Amino acid sequence: MSEDEVEDLELHRRVAAGDRAAFDHLYQRYGPAAYGLALRITAQENLAQEVVQDAFLALWRAPEAFDPARGAFRSFFLSLVHHRAVDAVRREERLRRRTERASNLEPVRGEDVAEDVVEAAYLGVRRKEVRAALEVLPPEQRQVIELAYFGGHTQTAIAEILRIPVGTVKTRTLAAMRKMRRVMSPGE
């Protein structure tokens, strides 16, 4: 476990004890990543702000939802943001209207941190690792991951968008997830 992950755990422990300063510290640490993710999925500033607000309020109100035994805080919290963002776009039935745009999602390559965003160095390092893992995927595998994750589409919807069998979507999804894990955790 890295020093940054240990610091995350300590901040989370303090948040669970009601420490507002620790909460603000986590916000400064993960707010930009959370907002960037929510913006990417919802494609709407107001909705993205609601998603981030809900995620941080959920963290404050139910900090015990994070179980350190199940992985890093970073991964837990971004999953929380992802879940809420996907729920938000599905709930508002914007999926159909977003289909055309989502099927032409911009590539992750070349997205750089805006100059006014100050972010912990380790998040930048991890971001490069994840992007690199995505980039080694064959295009057809990367496409199903991006449609599912950032497009918020179900596998059935992805099959319709790409005009391929659902079984092919499932196969590509599993192959992509396995390959990314191997690239990011070569020792496992």
Next chain:
Amino acid sequence: MELDHERIEELLAGYALLSLDGEDAVEADRLLAEHVPTCLRCRQTLAGFQELAGDIGLTPAPALPPDLLLPRIHRGIDAVPVTQRSRRGAYFAVAASVAALVAMGGISFTMANRASRAETRTQTALEIVNALRSPNVTPVTLDAQGTTDDASSFLEVDTPDVRTLYLVADACPQPAPGMAYQVWLGANGSFVPYGEMFRPDELGRVLFEGEVDVAHYDEIWITEEPIGSQPTEPNAESAHQWRATLDGADEASAAA
């Protein structure tokens, strides 16, 4: 067995990406309830996929949230949800009392799929109370059906963040000898049994906990079934039963 795990891992990958729907979502929930907790390989695979799914969230460029967002969150923290508290007062009292009993070990409870957490009774109590505090969590009352005593309603609380379902009751009648209660989750009129059968304690108290994403379902039903049986559909003729409509099945409708 290898072939089975290939199929299971396909489902776990889709589950981690929130991209399952229809029968796949139901099958995944069943696996998460019945197989995954008992299979080290599947637990490790799921943990790895979920960690990866979280990290994929890092790939978009970070963006500076508006300056007003943190103050808004602070106001959310400070806000006292008076109306929500009053509306939830009765629910909170029931759940808190049962949760307190759980925490003290005064009641046995059914864990649909979290057997490894049997020691965390206090944690369960806190989870329920915290869930009820959340403005995003709306408890649902399962109303008694037919001749079942109206005073015996169940309270359903689900937490979308951690995909946990709780069922709480403090006046549940004893099922007939040889019978127990079975939870059913329904989507578009089709029901699947969820978790193990249960019976209330001698005072009629029940706390049922399971990991499931209820967003996939639009109905919940509790029926009385023969102990040891493997029912495939709810016993609509059971002497005691409770039922409620959920807000779920949104994925199915969104995909339609």
